[in-house]
Amino acid sequence: MKVLVCISNVPDTTTKITFTNDNTEFNASGVQFIVNPYDEIALSKAIALTEAGKGSITVIHVGEPSADPTIRKALATGADEAVRINAVPHSAWFVANQIAHYAKDKSYDLILLGRESIDYNGSQVAGMLGELLGIPSVSAVKKLDIEGERVVVEREIEGGKELLSLPLPAVLGTSEGVAEPRIPNMRGIMSARTKPLTVVEPIAVEELAHIVRYETPAPRGAITFVDASEPEKLVELLHSKAKVI
Amino acid sequence: MSVLVYVENTEGKFKKTVYELISYAKSIADLYGSQLTALSIGHVADDELKSLGRYGVSKILRVDSEQFKSFVNQAYASVIASAAKHTNANTVVISNSFSGKGLAPRVAAKLGAGLADGAIDLPTIDGNTLSIRKTAFSGKAYAITELTSAIKVIALTPNSYDVKENPTDSSIEDFAPENEEHDFDTIIKEIVRASDKITLPDAEIVVSAGRGLKGPENWGIIEDLAEVLGAATACSKPVSDAGWRPHSEHVGQTGIVISPNLYVAIGISGAIQHLAGVSSSKTIVVINKDPEAPFFKVADYGIVGDAFEVVPKITQAIKAYKG
Ligand SMILES: Cc1cc2nc3c(=O)[nH]c(=O)nc-3n(C[C@H](O)[C@H](O)[C@H](O)COP(=O)(O)OP(=O)(O)OC[C@H]3O[C@@H](n4cnc5c(N)ncnc54)[C@H](O)[C@@H]3O)c2cc1C
Numbered sequence: 001m002k003v004l005v006c007i008s009n010v011p012d013t014t015t016k017i018t019f020t021n022d023n024t025e026f027n028a029s030g031v032q033f034i035v036n037p038y039d040e041i042a043l044s045k046a047i048a049l050t051e052a053g054k055g056s057i058t059v060i061h062v063g064e065p066s067a068d069p070t071i072r073k074a075l076a077t078g079a080d081e082a083v084r085i086n087a088v089p090h091s092a093w094f095v096a097n098q099i100a101h102y103a104k105d106k107s108y109d110l111i112l113l114g115r116e117s118i119d120y121n122g123s124q125v126a127g128m129l130g131e132l133l134g135i136p137s138v139s140a141v142k143k144l145d146i147e148g149e150r151v152v153v154e155r156e157i158e159g160g161k162e163l164l165s166l167p168l169p170a171v172l173g174t175s176e177g178v179a180e181p182r183i184p185n186m187r188g189i190m191s192a193r194t195k196p197l198t199v200v201e202p203i204a205v206e207e208l209a210h211i212v213r214y215e216t217p218a219p220r221g222a223i224t225f226v227d228a229s230e231p232e233k234l235v236e237l238l239h240s241k242a243k244v245i
Numbered sequence: 246m247s248v249l250v251y252v253e254n255t256e257g258k259f260k261k262t263v264y265e266l267i268s269y270a271k272s273i274a275d276l277y278g279s280q281l282t283a284l285s286i287g288h289v290a291d292d293e294l295k296s297l298g299r300y301g302v303s304k305i306l307r308v309d310s311e312q313f314k315s316f317v318n319q320a321y322a323s324v325i326a327s328a329a330k331h332t333n334a335n336t337v338v339i340s341n342s343f344s345g346k347g348l349a350p351r352v353a354a355k356l357g358a359g360l361a362d363g364a365i366d367l368p369t370i371d372g373n374t375l376s377i378r379k380t381a382f383s384g385k386a387y388a389i390t391e392l393t394s395a396i397k398v399i400a401l402t403p404n405s406y407d408v409k410e411n412p413t414d415s416s417i418e419d420f421a422p423e424n425e426e427h428d429f430d431t432i433i434k435e436i437v438r439a440s441d442k443i444t445l446p447d448a449e450i451v452v453s454a455g456r457g458l459k460g461p462e463n464w465g466i467i468e469d470l471a472e473v474l475g476a477a478t479a480c481s482k483p484v485s486d487a488g489w490r491p492h493s494e495h496v497g498q499t500g501i502v503i504s505p506n507l508y509v510a511i512g513i514s515g516a517i518q519h520l521a522g523v524s525s526s527k528t529i530v531v532i533n534k535d536p537e538a539p540f541f542k543v544a545d546y547g548i549v550g551d552a553f554e555v556v557p558k559i560t561q562a563i564k565a566y567k568g
Pocket of ligand 1: 013037454455456457458480481482483484495496497498499500511512513514515516517518519522532533534535538550551552553
């Protein structure tokens, strides 16, 4: 089984998010970057599926050289080789086109990625990739099992779940529950240094959507404390002041 | 030029989020001075379809054949794209629901359209450019996206636009979509729905609990409070990681991002990753025994106390208030 895992390079979850240049750019100064946590789940699943010589894993990232430590981390965790498309990943459409172009003639059996990235929260790349490659996609799966030539997945729906069977190849966005998280061990970290990381130049893509500006949420007003012995006071405030019940 | 809205049914019925979606799409159609067409796929009774007219739909396209009985991502995406072409739509509006998140990018790619996912309010329109706000960095910021393509796809976050009545005469038209060869390769094996439960992304009130509850056996007080409030239940990440509650209840930066009218956080410390997913709630109530818990810094109302004593009392007080 040949698996392609798409990873994005995102600010660590504890990052305080600020912007520069008149709020047009994310302020990356002093920020620690990590493999997107949902992509880590995708990678962990890929490792479980290909373990003991049952296949190979390529990780692909669209981004600048500054993301190489994140890519090496994925190699240390267990991917066999890495590809970086050398461009600023400025929109989901751009990223999806780069990955589709790279993947189209490489006959991957499965393309995995996180259900969303924790920076732009788009959930767009899986569906776009599926469409560009003409194969099925599921944006967020909670379980994933290979059954012969098909993959059986469980996905969440409002108030329940759905069990689906798709032909391979397919593009699947992974969320929690899909795999036990893997972390790099010493051997992995050592071997990551010598695993291949190929840099590929991007193709031209027509721009359809782009982010022009950011805003930070307005701070909340001061808190009102209610004594633990007067719960009816809280109910009164929620009713007449906050007007939520 | 027109606006097309895809209305998702749940076992033949439309939920409130669909009426929000139509109200939103109608406001966009008004900005353009154009008509609103709704597309329904799967079996929905005529009366239910007609209910869409109350919120400003002029025409309803219906695709109701055996093939489309249940949701198949690729097939439905083809139907939506084909309806967009049929109605000469310049804007397609889809819910950012679980299914919508799978559909919107495929529809956008088929139409060569720019996609604004997770929109939270109305766009501004300037010539051919449409600007729209979405939450980014898991609720820590907003991003304004500009769409410059001829056709645009917008996916609206549930619970972010109010239902507005707008009675309109609407007609139903059967529509024969164009599908592609591999559209039906995916097979739906089973659908399980817990029908009586209020679901987290749609919920107006959410009662959430964390590690402070000590163990899964103590969730009774949380469920009781949720029940009297008509609320959905949620939890912090360590709680679902430990298997005390299902992953589908996990809110936060790596869980579901929600924006209910009221979020009640019980025994949750308020870590930055948790706050990211809930900070756009309109009102936040925090119950924690530690007066120094960070969550109090971002709450509107707080009670310092032991959840096991305070929560049942609040449940009683709400029961008394509701009579
Ligand atoms: C990459 C990454 C992603 C993450 N994503 C998320 C996420 O999406 N969502 C999320 O929630 N977390 C996330 N976390 C975890 C997060 O950092 C916190 O560890 C987590 O939110 C803490 O959960 P908690 O508040 O339930 O538990 P704790 O931090 O242990 O807090 C328990 C609280 O309960 C209070 N308490 C104890 N007993 C009582 C009582 N009897 N009555 C009242 N109060 C009581 C305590 O005072 C304390 O404030 C993430 C972490 C990482 C590293």
